Amino acid sequence: MNYGLYLTTHILCGIISIMNRQGKNNPMFGRKHKKTTIEELRAQKLGDKNPQWKGDNVGYFGVHGWIKNRLPKPDKCEICNEQPAFDLANISGEYRRNLDDWQWICRRCHMLQDGRLNNLRHDYKRITMNCLFCGREFKVIPSKSRGRTFCSVSCAVKWRWQFGRCDSLRKIERDKALEDYVRANPHLSLKEIGKVFGISVSRVWQIRKAKTDVL
Numbered sequence: 001m002n003y004g005l006y007l008t009t010h011i012l013c014g015i016i017s018i019m020n021r022q023g024k025n026n027p028m029f030g031r032k033h034k035k036t037t038i039e040e041l042r043a044q045k046l047g048d049k050n051p052q053w054k055g056d057n058v059g060y061f062g063v064h065g066w067i068k069n070r071l072p073k074p075d076k077c078e079i080c081n082e083q084p085a086f087d088l089a090n091i092s093g094e095y096r097r098n099l100d101d102w103q104w105i106c107r108r109c110h111m112l113q114d115g116r117l118n119n120l121r122h123d124y125k126r127i128t129m130n131c132l133f134c135g136r137e138f139k140v141i142p143s144k145s146r147g148r149t150f151c152s153v154s155c156a157v158k159w160r161w162q163f164g165r166c167d168s169l170r171k172i173e174r175d176k177a178l179e180d181y182v183r184a185n186p187h188l189s190l191k192e193i194g195k196v197f198g199i200s201v202s203r204v205w206q207i208r209k210a211k212t213d214v215l
């Protein structure tokens, strides 16, 4: 069978049938939906009659669109009352399907509000860790907590100076510290441990192997 010819005919037939439905041949040619019909269609699709209605369990964009269609947009920002209203902003941060929880505000007020919200969120999420060198508490965002060991660069440098050098006494001290550190952070990889102590992956592996051999 000649598939090339078959496909060409298939595509051509499709194009011809589309062209046949354009212009005068279209059933809607020269006609328009009446305004009332459009309103009726819209009313049918608003609210819980809408096939895409998902109740209160919708994402941000769903609620945002829902509110935008219903909350009248004022001329001026609802916070500063100076700049023209531009953005529809959520007040509580919970994106409720409630007109009272939203307001029309200007770009500047929106940015200020977002900054405030983000700061709150970060403070809430931050976790406390103890510095390996000075023992002081410090706070980090969870995404940056992995492999983070020191409160400051100066603590990291001092730690390196004390344990990163390779004379034999310090080596024993360092190996002991490394063992303690591994026990306290069992989830860290050899590479991450090496980075903390300023040594290579294979060196970490050797130190750990020597320890387990003795035990």
Ligand SMILES: [Zn+2]
Pocket (backbone or CB within 6 Å): 077, 078, 079, 080, 081, 082, 083, 105, 106, 107, 108, 109, 110
């Ligand atoms: Zn404003």
Ligand SMILES: [Zn+2]
Pocket (backbone or CB within 6 Å): 131, 132, 133, 134, 135, 136, 150, 151, 152, 155
């Ligand atoms: Zn420190």
